[in-house]
Amino acid sequence: MTLLEATDLRRHYKVRAGRGPFGAKATLRAVDGVSLKIEAGRTLGLVGESGCGKSTTGKLVLGLIAATAGTVRYAGNDMPPTGSAAWRALRPRMQMVYQDPLGALDRRLPVGVQIMEPLAIHGQASPAERRERAAEVMTAVGLQRHQFDRYPHELSGGQRQRVVLARALMTEPDLLVCDEPISALDVSIQAQVVNLLLDLQDRLGIAYLFISHDLRVVRQVSHEVAVMYLGRIVEQGEAESLFAQPTHPYTRALVSAIPVLGPRRERLLLQGDPPNPVDVPSGCAFHTRCPFAVATCRAEAPVLQPTADGRQVACHRADEPALQVAA
């Protein structure tokens, strides 16, 4: 069953192009035509350049911010308008793990109270049951009971991150958008959390939109992976094969840049400056940094198209054998 289906989502921000109060206005296309589908009980990994619109996409699909254009369907129905009673009724079913834990937590409240909050807001369970459940979830993510009464600034970075995750798991949602949920965890606790998320998926059929820069973990948890660049998806496909054989030049550069413990592998280094989201390059937005760009790339924007091996790739040269050799 398709749990979530987003079609042609866009989120544009009006920003000042120049300095000062009279600076000209410009449009920043944070998300610019993203379509994605998540089946119940499955995981879509979302990776891409810093600032390419992953967090914005995550918030858009949950209706936490309003879209400039595009539609979201949840469990077969249109997503109710942000803030409406129907939307609020859905909230316990779909949760978000925010990227910046300290920013997502209230500094004035003990973390235990904040972990119980989703149950309290939605009037679920008695206070004693909430406490019991919070203790369970805290243990599952590797926190300790005595940390219940701590304030956010009294915890380490990774402990705070687990508080935010515990809070999102309290209602046993159907859909969880995880925005960098493991970036502050050592690899052993990371493994514990990843195993937990996979077990919960097995047991409860939770679907995840898993946003992360840690490509090893993304590979581990995802069924499908989508790669974003400047507000759009440029490649999507099955997790193992995407990392084994990335097709889009940006994906290749990304995968080749993963730091390794052993001897370094050959790296595809990107030339040129990172792009300006207010002044997106013509044609393929990646052409300014792409080692394989040709005239067509500067003129025409490629659309996502299926390749021979079942991948979706937005690149004019994706199917050229010469390119495969060059990599």
Next chain:
Amino acid sequence: MGVPLVEIAGLTVDFGNDWRSRAVDGVDLAIAPGEALGVVGESGSGKSVTWLAALGLLPARARVGGSVRLEGQQLVGAPARLLESVRGKRIAMIFQDPSSCLNPVHRIGRQLGEALKLHRGLSGAAGEAETLRLLDQVGIADAKRRLSDYPHQLSGGLNQRVMIAMALAGQPDLLVADEPTTALDATIQAQILALLAGIRRDTGMALVLISHDLGVVAENVSRVAVMYAGRLVEEGLGQDLFDAPRHPYTQGLLAALPTLTGPRRRLAAIPGTVPEPGKAPAGCSFAPRCPLAEPRCMSEPPASRRVGLLHRAACHLQIEPGFSAGALPRAAE
């Protein structure tokens, strides 16, 4: 090592009254001028608190013991004036959470400008030019427009790069980078790490790189320290330590890393958790989770021993290189 730039000796930090729940429990660490040291370890093991303590940034109720010397000058218990002259200028820190460093109500241009004024006396046009140069250097496109953005208008990785620019603003002798690239994709991460390496080459800046990303650490520092429950459990040159870890905790950590190729298997987390405060054994704090623990591990704290060239481990057992406690069959998770 010649004369250290920073020398930490017997550093302890207590937040409560029970010595068995120390956040930092006797850390000894020296950093030579221009050196790059990596710090890895358990979440909550005291990596951040060690450096917050060194810079006098912990809340008043934290009790700090031991010593931290910067070119011989004691920083623990030093007067506020001295610490202010050290922070940002001699030792700069890139903080782990953007929200604890960037002020949400000020534009980032202003925040960077203030750092430049404070540490380098730059203001006006010179200040603005340097602000732009710093933002450009950390790979922020369209730096001019970004000056008037507030932190909430930036992505996680943009904020992280603003913090890096801010830390570089003071041209410090030592940069303590606490998880500096967690919000960056691999390509920009590589670019930032190359930038730091370049600055180190040009200016001789020393670097403490705290990170959970073992690949990042392996590729960017020469020496690595591993922390567990407030203590340093292993220390050595990067390649030696990653190729042949000698402490069972380090071995377990390496065994938990997901692979990039091959079939996906269930990940091997180290079973159990750190002891609750007050329940830590008198001996090695890893003993309750250690697959090799012997009775004395519970009662006697292991001293740090030399196990190879510039390689030390705090473990009673003589673990041979190549042997991995992480590969032992373990109890169900």
